[in-house]
Amino acid sequence: MAYTFQVTIDCADPHPLADWWADALGWEVEPSDEAFIRGLIAAGHATDADTTTHRGTLVWTVGTGIRHPEGPERAPRILFLRVPEPKTVKNRVHLDVRVGEEDIATVVERLVAKGATFLHEGRQGPSVWTTIADPEGNELCISHG
Structure with a gap:
C-alpha cells in the first residue's frame, strides 16, 4: 500500500x-x-x-x-x-524547488528581496543549484530541475 x-x-x-x-x-x-x-x-x-x-x-x-x-x-x-x-542547526531535510526555464539567479534575487538569505551555490556534474534559507532559516535549494 x-x-x-x-x-x-x-x-x-x-x-x-x-x-x-x-x-x-x-x-x-x-x-x-x-x-x-x-x-x-x-x-x-x-x-x-x-x-x-x-x-x-x-x-x-x-x-x-x-x-x-x-x-x-x-x-x-x-x-x-x-x-x-x-532553529539551531542545518536542516536534515529540505525542499528542492525546480524553477524550470526561469533564471535561478533571478528567482533567488526575488526571494532574497522578500526575506530569504543566500547561503551558497552548488554544482555536481550538469546540475547547478543555489541554496538559500527562508526568513526563519529553513534551507531550500533553487534549481532548474
Whole structure:
C-alpha cells in the first residue's frame, strides 16, 4: 500500500512564513474557515487563546497550510507548525524547488528581496543549484530541475 504525506515545517510564526512560501512557490495559503473555528469555540472544543488574527482573518494560532493551485494530486500539502524552540542547526531535510526555464539567479534575487538569505551555490556534474534559507532559516535549494 502506498501512503500519502504532507511536509511539515516547524517555525516560530507560521502564518507569515506560509505567506512567504506560498509566494515563493506560486501556491495558495489554505483559507481559514472562521465559522468552523467560532463553532468549535462556542461548543467548548477550543478557546479564543487557540486563535489569532492574520491579515484580518481569524486563524488557528498553531499553524496553517499551503497547497499547490492544481490540488493535492499535483503536490503534497505543506504545513507550517508553530514550535517554541528556534532553529539551531542545518536542516536534515529540505525542499528542492525546480524553477524550470526561469533564471535561478533571478528567482533567488526575488526571494532574497522578500526575506530569504543566500547561503551558497552548488554544482555536481550538469546540475547547478543555489541554496538559500527562508526568513526563519529553513534551507531550500533553487534549481532548474
